Amino acid sequence: MITTDGPTAPLTAANRCDLCESKATTRAVLWSGGQLVFCDPHLRQYRPRLFPLTRRFEAR
Ligand SMILES: [Zn+2]
Numbered sequence: 459m460i461t462t463d464g465p466t467a468p469l470t471a472a473n474r475c476d477l478c479e480s481k482a483t484t485r486a487v488l489w490s491g492g493q494l495v496f497c498d499p500h501l502r503q504y505r506p507r508l509f510p511l512t513r514r515f516e517a518r
Contacts, residue, residue, distance in 0.1 A: 466493065469518040475500055485516040 466487060473482040473495050480497035487493050488511050496504065 466516060469495065469516065473518075483518050485518075486512045487514050487516065489513050 466485060469482055469485055471481060473485075474480065475482045475497035476494050477500045478497060480499070482495035483498050484501050485493055485495045486508050490511070494508070
């Protein structure tokens with residue numbers, strides 16, 4: 459997990475999900491300043507819990 463709150467670089471094919479080794483497709487930028495990246499299955503799984511914590515979702 460990255461904790462800086464600067465401008466975010468675009469996700470690339472090199473970005474991996476924080477929870478598995480799949481390609482990351484979406485970054486969640488949190489109100490806390492942290493960031494998490496997810497593959498599609500994990501995004502679907504965690505989005506309901508992430509929603510109140512997330513300032514914005516950035517899709518690749
Ligand atoms: Zn994943």
